[in-house]
Amino acid sequence: xxxxxYVRAESVGEAAAAHAGRPEARYLGGGTNLVDLMKxxxxxxxxxxxxxxxxxxxxxxxxxxxxxxxATVRNSxxxxxPLVRERYPVLSQALLSGAxxxxxxxxxxAGNLLQRTRCAYFQDVGKPCNxxxxxxxxxxxxxxxxxxxxxxxxxxxxxxxxxxxxxxLAALDAVVELAGPxxxxxxxxxxFHRLPQDSPDQDTVIRPGELITxxxxxxxxxxxxxxxxxxxxxxxxxxxxxxxxxxxxxxxxVVRHIGVAFGGLxxxxxxxxxxxxxxxGSAPTPEAVARAVDAELAAAVPLxxxxxxxxxARDLACEVLGSLTxxx
Amino acid sequence: MEASDRPRxxxxxxxxxxxxxxxxxxxxxxxxxxKVNDTVHVIELDHRxxxxxxxREHLALTGSKKGCDQGQCGACTVLVDGRRVNSCLxxxxxxxxxxxxxxxxxxxxxxxxxxxxxxxxxFLDRDALQCGYCTPGQLCSAVGMLEEARAGQPSVVTDTxxxxxxxxRLTVEEIRxxxxxxxxxxxxxxxxxxxxxxVVVRDVAAREVIV
Numbered sequence: 001x002x003x004x005x006y007v008r009a010e011s012v013g014e015a016a017a018a019h020a021g022r023p024e025a026r027y028l029g030g031g032t033n034l035v036d037l038m039k040x041x042x043x044x045x046x047x048x049x050x051x052x053x054x055x056x057x058x059x060x061x062x063x064x065x066x067x068x069x070x071a072t073v074r075n076s077x078x079x080x081x082p083l084v085r086e087r088y089p090v091l092s093q094a095l096l097s098g099a100x101x102x103x104x105x106x107x108x109x110a111g112n113l114l115q116r117t118r119c120a121y122f123q124d125v126g127k128p129c130n131x132x133x134x135x136x137x138x139x140x141x142x143x144x145x146x147x148x149x150x151x152x153x154x155x156x157x158x159x160x161x162x163x164x165x166x167x168x169l170a171a172l173d174a175v176v177e178l179a180g181p182x183x184x185x186x187x188x189x190x191x192f193h194r195l196p197q198d199s200p201d202q203d204t205v206i207r208p209g210e211l212i213t214x215x216x217x218x219x220x221x222x223x224x225x226x227x228x229x230x231x232x233x234x235x236x237x238x239x240x241x242x243x244x245x246x247x248x249x250x251x252x253x254v255v256r257h258i259g260v261a262f263g264g265l266x267x268x269x270x271x272x273x274x275x276x277x278x279x280x281g282s283a284p285t286p287e288a289v290a291r292a293v294d295a296e297l298a299a300a301v302p303l304x305x306x307x308x309x310x311x312x313a314r315d316l317a318c319e320v321l322g323s324l325t326x327x328x
Numbered sequence: 329m330e331a332s333d334r335p336r337x338x339x340x341x342x343x344x345x346x347x348x349x350x351x352x353x354x355x356x357x358x359x360x361x362x363k364v365n366d367t368v369h370v371i372e373l374d375h376r377x378x379x380x381x382x383x384r385e386h387l388a389l390t391g392s393k394k395g396c397d398q399g400q401c402g403a404c405t406v407l408v409d410g411r412r413v414n415s416c417l418x419x420x421x422x423x424x425x426x427x428x429x430x431x432x433x434x435x436x437x438x439x440x441x442x443x444x445x446x447x448x449x450x451f452l453d454r455d456a457l458q459c460g461y462c463t464p465g466q467l468c469s470a471v472g473m474l475e476e477a478r479a480g481q482p483s484v485v486t487d488t489x490x491x492x493x494x495x496x497r498l499t500v501e502e503i504r505x506x507x508x509x510x511x512x513x514x515x516x517x518x519x520x521x522x523x524x525x526x527v528v529v530r531d532v533a534a535r536e537v538i539v
Contacts, residue, residue, distance in 0.1 A: 096484035100509025236508035
């Protein structure tokens with residue numbers, strides 16, 4: 001690890017000012033991923049700007065019924081928040097199915113969205129990786145790629161985004177709030193993370209020096225039910241091989257509202273628009289659900305070791321949508 | 329080191345940084361205050377120092393173990409402001425003003441002199457360890473976990489229909505899920521779960537007597 005400067009920011013403005021003109025600066029939230037990557041030599045910041053004590057640690061209800069989640073709300077606090085548990089079970093379940101109790105007590109909402117891939121080639125500085133060193137190649141493309149992407153990947157990168165939280169937020173139409181040198185702006189969660197294309201070093205559309213200040217959750221239509229289901233190599237404390245987040249409202253036997261997103265399949269949470277379009281306004285029979293899920297996964301291009309992910313994701317999505325439509 | 333031998337006020341030792349040699353700290357170092365097991369320490373350190381290294385190398389509190397140093401094994405688990413955390417992934421400088429309890433401080437927190445924390449006693453009674461390397465982390469994690477469950481914090485196996493503030497009933501499934509951040513290479517899990525259960529049962533009984 002390189003010797004580094006440390007600045008504790010008291011306000012968002014102070015944090016942004018400390019970052020200005022310092023490309024080697026990094027914002028430090030909970031640090032559960034950043035400190036790990038610093039030890040591995042993947043991240044080599046010269047300045048850490050500690051934003052963990054900014055006054056962004058509240059979950060508030062807005063007049064229109066939306067919830068605003070502060071950037072530094074810890075994963076365990078968000079998962080246990082009464083309004084989250086009551087209105088967005090999918091979000092609570094996604095958070096609780098990720099990491100361990102110790103990590104969730106530290107990891108922040110914003111940090112979770114900005115965590116880097118767990119691709120072994122990215123984490124090993126002795127291996128080629130276009131995400132870590134642009135132009136060095138992709139070790140996983142022809143290497144061991146059982147954990148890698150089946151959707152939206154490119155010849156430059158086949159990594160997946162590791163977050164569970166982001167998958168639930170994608171299904172919930174969440175909006176990311178950003179502050180930075182150029183002022184504030186908002187970006188839809190589904191547009192926040194990028195596909196790798198020819199620049200996999202850019203995980204998200206965040207600009208240099210910008211920081212996430214919060215996440216907005218719009219209210220769900222009344223009677224909407226939601227759920228997260230994740231498949232992994234062991235019963236607990238492992239990243240998703242595939243996961244699905246879904247929200248559904250059925251009225252009069254037909255689907256009136258639906259949001260579906262996959263995790264573990266792509267460089268970003270994969271919003272399943274084709275599945276949604278196929279089911280919206282239709283009766284969610286098991287056959288219709290299966291057809292709708294297949295419509296999305298038809299675009300999958302598995303790598304050497306991960307064709308299993310397509311059938312795994314299909315089974316997860318059919319089971320989750322089946323159980324939700326039966327309940328609503 | 330016996331608890332009574334431990335210095336109550338920490339003064340920088342020979343490895344505490346360049347401050348000893350001149351007084352003015354380089355910009356890569358800071359002076360910070362940290363309360364560890366009820367003792368306030370003023371420490372000068374390199375910003376790269378993790379809380380785990382601070383505890384082990386600067387304060388000679390070697391109970392917290394460095395297993396994986398990546399947040400995956402839980403051997404370094406301590407309580408910071410009452411919450412269980414992986415001390416290997418926390419930069420010490422960012423914990424300025426916090427209160428840390430390590431395995432060395434659990435007995436103190438339990439009260440009467442010489443008494444072990446009930447979880448420590450249960451681990452002994454139930455033979456919940458073999459090599460013992462993961463035990464300090466298992467203990468601190470379990471202490472934090474019991475508090476989370478008492479406060480009604482859900483886990484992924486908690487029934488989502490239950491009220492949000494009632495204590496969670498800690499079934500074997502709940503205990504195993506909630507302690508999944510602590511690995512034991514000896515495979516002492518069955519006895520660890522029994523030890524935690526024993527404390528849970530005693531806890532619930534005590535609460536019912538009081539109610």
